[in-house]
Structures are given as C-alpha cells and as structure tokens.
Amino acid sequence: MPNQNLFPPQQDVIEQGLLEKETHCLLNMATGSGKTFLAEIAIEKCLQRGFRAVYLTPLKALADEKYTSWLQRFKGYTVGLFTGDINLSNKSKKHRNYLDSQIYIMTPERLDACLRNWRTHWSWIPEIDLVVIDEFHLLGDKNRGPRLEGSITRLMRLNPFARILGLSATLANVKELADWLQGLHYVSKWRQIPLKKKTVRFSNPKDKFPLLIEEVTSCLDRGGKSLIFANSRSRAQTLAQSFKDIGLKAKHHHAGLNRDERKETEDAFRFGDTQVLVATSTLEMGLNLPARQVIVYDSYAFDGIGFTDLPVWSYMQRAGRAGRPGLDTEGEVVLFLPKWIGSIDKYINEECEPINSSLSISKAMAEQILVELFGGYSRTREDLIEGFLPLTLYYHQNPNANINKDINTLFLADMITIEKEEEDNSLKQQDILKPTKLGRLAVKLMFTPSSVKLIKEHYVKIDQFYYFDLLLLAALTEDCNPILRANYEDLDPLMEIVLSTPSCLLDYSLEKLKKLSDEYPSTLRILAAIKMAAICHSLVNNNSKTELALLFDIYEADIDMLKNNVVRLLDGMSAIFNALDPSDEDTEESSDDTLEISSSQLCKRLSSMLYYEIDSEGVYLTEIDGIGGKLAKELIGHGYSTISIVAQSRSEDLAKIPRIGTKLAKKINVSAQALLATEQDFEYIEQRLSPVVTQVKLHTANICPYRLRRSMELRLRGHDGNMYYVTGGSEDHRVVSGANGFICDCKDYEQGQSHCKHVLTVKRFIGDKLICNMLKNITEDKKHSLRDTLPSLWFSVPKPDQASKEVTYG
Numbered sequence: 001m002p003n004q005n006l007f008p009p010q011q012d013v014i015e016q017g018l019l020e021k022e023t024h025c026l027l028n029m030a031t032g033s034g035k036t037f038l039a040e041i042a043i044e045k046c047l048q049r050g051f052r053a054v055y056l057t058p059l060k061a062l063a064d065e066k067y068t069s070w071l072q073r074f075k076g077y078t079v080g081l082f083t084g085d086i087n088l089s090n091k092s093k094k095h096r097n098y099l100d101s102q103i104y105i106m107t108p109e110r111l112d113a114c115l116r117n118w119r120t121h122w123s124w125i126p127e128i129d130l131v132v133i134d135e136f137h138l139l140g141d142k143n144r145g146p147r148l149e150g151s152i153t154r155l156m157r158l159n160p161f162a163r164i165l166g167l168s169a170t171l172a173n174v175k176e177l178a179d180w181l182q183g184l185h186y187v188s189k190w191r192q193i194p195l196k197k198k199t200v201r202f203s204n205p206k207d208k209f210p211l212l213i214e215e216v217t218s219c220l221d222r223g224g225k226s227l228i229f230a231n232s233r234s235r236a237q238t239l240a241q242s243f244k245d246i247g248l249k250a251k252h253h254h255a256g257l258n259r260d261e262r263k264e265t266e267d268a269f270r271f272g273d274t275q276v277l278v279a280t281s282t283l284e285m286g287l288n289l290p291a292r293q294v295i296v297y298d299s300y301a302f303d304g305i306g307f308t309d310l311p312v313w314s315y316m317q318r319a320g321r322a323g324r325p326g327l328d329t330e331g332e333v334v335l336f337l338p339k340w341i342g343s344i345d346k347y348i349n350e351e352c353e354p355i356n357s358s359l360s361i362s363k364a365m366a367e368q369i370l371v372e373l374f375g376g377y378s379r380t381r382e383d384l385i386e387g388f389l390p391l392t393l394y395y396h397q398n399p400n401a402n403i404n405k406d407i408n409t410l411f412l413a414d415m416i417t418i419e420k421e422e423e424d425n426s427l428k429q430q431d432i433l434k435p436t437k438l439g440r441l442a443v444k445l446m447f448t449p450s451s452v453k454l455i456k457e458h459y460v461k462i463d464q465f466y467y468f469d470l471l472l473l474a475a476l477t478e479d480c481n482p483i484l485r486a487n488y489e490d491l492d493p494l495m496e497i498v499l500s501t502p503s504c505l506l507d508y509s510l511e512k513l514k515k516l517s518d519e520y521p522s523t524l525r526i527l528a529a530i531k532m533a534a535i536c537h538s539l540v541n542n543n544s545k546t547e548l549a550l551l552f553d554i555y556e557a558d559i560d561m562l563k564n565n566v567v568r569l570l571d572g573m574s575a576i577f578n579a580l581d582p583s584d585e586d587t588e589e590s591s592d593d594t595l596e597i598s599s600s601q602l603c604k605r606l607s608s609m610l611y612y613e614i615d616s617e618g619v620y621l622t623e624i625d626g627i628g629g630k631l632a633k634e635l636i637g638h639g640y641s642t643i644s645i646v647a648q649s650r651s652e653d654l655a656k657i658p659r660i661g662t663k664l665a666k667k668i669n670v671s672a673q674a675l676l677a678t679e680q681d682f683e684y685i686e687q688r689l690s691p692v693v694t695q696v697k698l699h700t701a702n703i704c705p706y707r708l709r710r711s712m713e714l715r716l717r718g719h720d721g722n723m724y725y726v727t728g729g730s731e732d733h734r735v736v737s738g739a740n741g742f743i744c745d746c747k748d749y750e751q752g753q754s755h756c757k758h759v760l761t762v763k764r765f766i767g768d769k770l771i772c773n774m775l776k777n778i779t780e781d782k783k784h785s786l787r788d789t790l791p792s793l794w795f796s797v798p799k800p801d802q803a804s805k806e807v808t809y810g
Helices: 010-015 035-048 060-073 106-118 134-139 145-158 175-183 205-221 233-245 259-269 314-321 362-375 383-391 394-399 404-412 437-445 449-461 468-475 486-500 512-516 523-539 545-552 554-580 599-612 618-623 628-638 643-648 662-678 705-711 756-767 769-777 786-793
Strands: 025-029 050-054 079-082 101-104 129-132 162-166 184-188 194-201 228-229 250-253 276-279 292-297 298-300 308-309 331-338 415-420 429-435 716-722 723-729 733-738 739-742
Touching: 010 035, 010 184, 025 035, 025 175, 035 050, 035 129, 035 162, 035 404, 050 106, 060 101, 060 259, 101 106, 101 205, 106 145, 106 314, 106 362, 129 145, 134 145, 134 162, 134 394, 145 383, 162 175, 175 184, 175 394, 175 705, 194 205, 194 628, 205 228, 205 233, 205 292, 205 331, 233 276, 250 259, 314 512, 331 618, 362 383, 362 404, 362 429, 362 437, 383 394, 383 404, 383 429, 404 415, 429 437, 437 449, 437 554, 449 468, 449 554, 468 523, 468 554, 468 599, 486 523, 486 705, 486 786, 512 523, 512 786, 523 545, 545 554, 545 643, 554 599, 599 618, 599 628, 618 643, 643 662, 705 733, 705 756, 705 769, 716 756, 723 756, 733 756, 739 756
Parallel strands: 025 162, 025 184, 050 101, 050 129, 079 101, 129 162, 194 331, 228 276, 228 292, 250 276, 292 331
Antiparallel strands: 298 308, 415 429, 716 723, 723 733, 733 739
16 A cells, blocks of 8 residues: 555655665656655665665765764664765764764765775675665766776675665666666656746847846745856856845855855755855755756856856756745746757757766776776786676676776886786696785875876976975876866966976976876866966965965865865875885985985975965974964964974973963973974975066957957857857857958957957858967967966967867757
C-alpha cells in the first residue's frame, strides 16, 4: 500500500528494493523529488546492519549543511566531517578521526586521499557498505572528474562489497553509466512542484533589463521571490544594485564572497525579506534554496577560456531551484535568449549533454596510473592495461583505448622506474613498475605529475631562486587554484611591482622561459601566474588584502583562497627540492664564510611568511614558541626585530607589550634563547630593485588597445546580408553595415565608441586592411625580459586568420 508521506519516485525506488539490493544504483531524479531522503534511508539501513557509510559532496558548504542536520537525523551514530578545510588534529567532536566515525561526510578529493593511502585507513575502509555520491555528474568535470573516477575504481577493488548510490538530476546517459558500474538505474522526471517554462526573446541587449524587471515584478506581485542567474560576478552585483535602485530588496551571491557572507545572503533570501537574489553558478548545485521564480538571465557561461553556450545540464540544475514546496503550486523558469538564436529545443526538451570520462586527457590518466602504482593496486604494465584500464568509464566508452603512451610519459618524467622481479615458480622475470621518489611525492602531495615535472625542471635549470620566482613557479602549476586572470587594467600595477622585484624568471624572455619546461602553459596563463605571484609577494611585503583587492579589482575571499593554495604548493615544492638534492635541506657554508639558504629552506620560509602575511624580517620571530604572525608584528613594532634581541631581553620588558603577559613573556624568552643556542640568527632579506620606468607603446591609429584585444576573443555566430552576429562574450550583439559605416547595438557603441570590440570583430572578418595590419604587428614580445614586455603578453591570442572563423547558428 502506498505511503502517503512519500513522493511517487521515492515510493517506486523503495518498492523496487533498489536501496537494499547488493549492487550499485544510480538515481536520475529531478531536483526536489527526494533523492537525499532516499540516500538517508539507505544510510540508516546500512548503519542498522553495523556497517559504515560515506557521503560525498563536491561542495564544502553542503558538507557543512549535511553535518549540522545529520547530527539530529542520525542521533546515536557518530557523524564525521572530512573536507579540505578540516584539520584532523583538532580534537573537537566535529573533526572526528576516521576510526571513530560511522558516517563520513567528505569531498571526493578527501576520499581520494584516503584511498591513495589505504593502508593507513584499513581499519575502517573494509567496513564501508555504502558510498553515496551526490551530484554524480561531477564525473564528467574535466578538473575534478578524473580523481573521482579513479577513486571509484580503487574503492571497488579494496572493498568489492561497498555499494555506490549515485544521485543526480542530469545524467543523460544514465544507462551507460550504470552499465559501467554493472549496476541498476532509476529515472524519474516527476517533480513535487511542476514547472512552467517561458522564454523571453530580445532584439537588443539594452532591452534585457526592462524585460527582466517585468518578469520579476510580476512574480513579486503574486507573493513570490525571484532567483536570477547571471554569468559573471560583476553582472550579478550590477543587477542586484539596479534592483535596489528601483526599491526592491535584492542581494548578490558569488564565489567572491567569503563563507559567512554567502551564508548570510542565503539565509536572508530563504528566511528573511530579500525578494531578489542574483547569483552566479554558485547556487546551481547542492544547496536547498528554492524560489518561486528562477530566471536564467544569461545564456552564455565562462568555461575558463571564453564564453560558450550555457550547457543544458547547467540550465536544468538552475531550473530545478524553481518552486517552493508548501508555498507554490508551480515553479516558474524564465530563459532569456536573443531573437537571432535559432532553435531552443535543447533547453525546452532538456536534452542534457552525456557524461563522458575525462581520463581521455593524457595528463589526467598519467596521474591515475601513478596513483595505481603507488598504492600497489597495479604492479606491472600488464596490470595497468588488463586490470585497471577496463575498470574505468574511459575504457567503457572507448574500448580501443591505449594507455602505453601515458605510461611512457611517466618514465620520461622520472616518475616511475622498472625493477626486475622473479616470479615464484618460474625463472621468468617480470618488470615491476615502481614510483620514484618524485612519483611518490606527487601522489602524497596530491600534485599532478605535470606540476612536479615543471617544478623539477626549474630546480635543475635555475641557479638561484628569489621569493618571487618561487611564488611564480607555484602559480604556474596545474594545481594552483583559483586562477586569477590578468585584465588590461592590471597591467599598470603589475608593471610597478615587477620592475622593482628581484627575480630570475622575470629577467627571462618569454622564449627563454618556455624552454625551461615543455609543461609551460599558455602565455595568457603565464600572465595570470605573474599576477597571482605579485599578489602573494605583496602580501608578504606589508600590503593588506583590502588594499590588494581594490588594486586588482578582486575579492578578499579570492586572495584568501589563493594564499592558502600557494602555501600548500610551497610546502610541497620544499619537499620536492629536498628529494632532488637531500643536501639542499641543510644550510651550507660558502667559500667566503657567508651563510647561504637552500632552495628548500627558502620555500619553507616563504610559506610561513605567506601563511602569517608577514615580511622576511618578521617571519623569523614566528619560530619562537607562542609567537604567530600578529605577535611577531607587535614585537617588531616595539623594537624586538630579531631572535637574538628577544633572547637577550628581560621577560619583564616583553610582558609590557600588548597581548603578552608575564607567563607568555617567560615562555618567549626561554624559547628564543634555546633557538639562539642551536641556530645562527641568520636572516635572508631581499632588497627591492630601483625601477626603471618604461612605457610600452602598443599601437596607434586611434584604436583602443583594450577593445582591439577583446575583439580577438570574439567570433561571428553568422551573418545575414549586412547584419553580423558577434558571439564569444558575455552577450551576443548585432552589428549592421551601412553607408556611413558600422552600427552596433552594444552600450559601448551607444556611448560614442564607434570602434567597439564587436565592430572590430566584424572588420577582422571582412579583412579590413587597417585592422589586419595592426593585428600583424600585435604579437607577444618573445625576445626581451618579461619585466620589460609584460603588456605584450596580454595580446597573446590566436592569429587573425584563426580568430575570425565564422560559425553557423540556428
């Protein structure tokens, strides 16, 4: 008999016994149809049988939310939270150790770390009966998907009895994915609150906001709230402010806000009087934040390189937020599209993109091969080809896949080596593949092999590292995140920094730099790395995050994320340097009896400087017990600038410094004296250079360099007679050719810029001689030093004949 408290798909899943079958299962159900509730039932049954359960979520915010609610939901059981932000040495109940927990709330990366070091976690891994993977479509993400896929294959071998329960609303090829797992699948499009879909077409981008106001006010007049998705932070903020200007209570939400700010904004919309919330993709997954109306204001998304059509799966995730259970009889989904876009059936019919394995990317596959060998999951080339590869989704989708090239790449990178081993009952020898010291470090540090190779090649070829070089090297690695792209407006402050900063790499030309390693990224990525290194370098030279956020038009939360990641990278680089030359760990005497600091030590020192946001003088004081970054700054401010001065001071004098009492003063004094007795009070301090002001003249002809450069990222969607459709930016625009020249419908043209980036794009396409000649002369300067030619790097884009390819539309 049907349970009146269950939704129809929940009833189906339970009646079919899918939660209790001893096999894997994928639930492809619409947002709001009760997937999480089914997962909770499965977890409860698992716990009742005396086993452990793992819940994976890609979002740390959702992990926190689940931890809080499940403390009540699963009373009597121990719930542990394990994400990248958690320090397991913390003894609070929230940060339980692995053995104590019965429910493990994790990010996929945390599970990956456990499975890489499975011997350390063998006390609990065999007792796992259920692994719930929320947002299972993460498997197709080119950045995070490969590690999740690799983790699934390793878990199935370590514990073949553990069942996977995958949850998603956007698995277009769910049967294929279930077949890969040799499991079952269930599909339902039922929603508790039905959706009413609407498309708003506009002829001119300047018409969008008035049309948006009409849609929003219509919803608000009927007692609803509106959740709007925009494709950039700046647009989200601008739209929110525009709503405030007309008297509505609006807020914005994006990754530039810190966690507390995002939580405050979410609560204000969920429980408070905020009527309109404008968000980026931060709210399209995971968090339970429904609204009567969802508006997909921008039909383009930034993919890390440029703007492309919004994926259907992303549209579906956003649309799934529409409709509030218990408050709305239907949810409204409004999609904004320009009139010249042809068919929109893929959005209306929810023709979602299939999930494809990202292990097709050689670098991703190489990392998984290295993890296999490190963990002993595979030992030989045959094991990898016949044992590991067939377990992957990549092989399931590509039965002719060959990974020999990826294995050989690891040999060439000195990540793996061969050991001969005789088989037990035969004289035949087999080649055992073993990770080298570098390979083992890559796995332990969770660095990609390409990052380690890049670091190694710089260590071997660079005679002396300065602080900026180490920061730049960290920012150049694949593992650096977030990537803060350099904008045209960043060039002036960047030039000021690089011209006065000691650096070996900045004195290299672009051509010479790229010869250091074949792992070097694109020129624009190098420019972004210089920007990120400059931000970190400024942090350790007494510049505040507030000042830097204003200078580079970014958010303090971005700087925090960058800082934390670079600290991790510097610590790893120190270990890699030491592995390459163990003697590098020790301070050595040079021939002239001056004390030198090793590259490994320099990395450690810089890591501490960045962690505490303190300069090279003050960081030495943090080695004293009880002294952190803030107290070190206090000591310096009161004249205690070195360990020797602190050691020779009286405790009574130290106690007079704010925040240092009598007890701490004695502890500090004793610790400083001990340090002084065992170490020389050596300080490595770099002197700033005297900048030579240079001005780089980019081009003439009264064409704005910024607009010309931006036009090189755009392309034509198509044209109809004298009407051209320009795409590739945050919005499509129309350019009309007439007797008096070109007319564009963008705001820039309206404000008097006759050579806006869209007009320049069309001129490139039609072969305008002036523009094409200018483009021929705009190339990155590969011959002179980076510090002298920085602005030219910003013009590193495809050549004109490559950039103006026409694409069809409709």
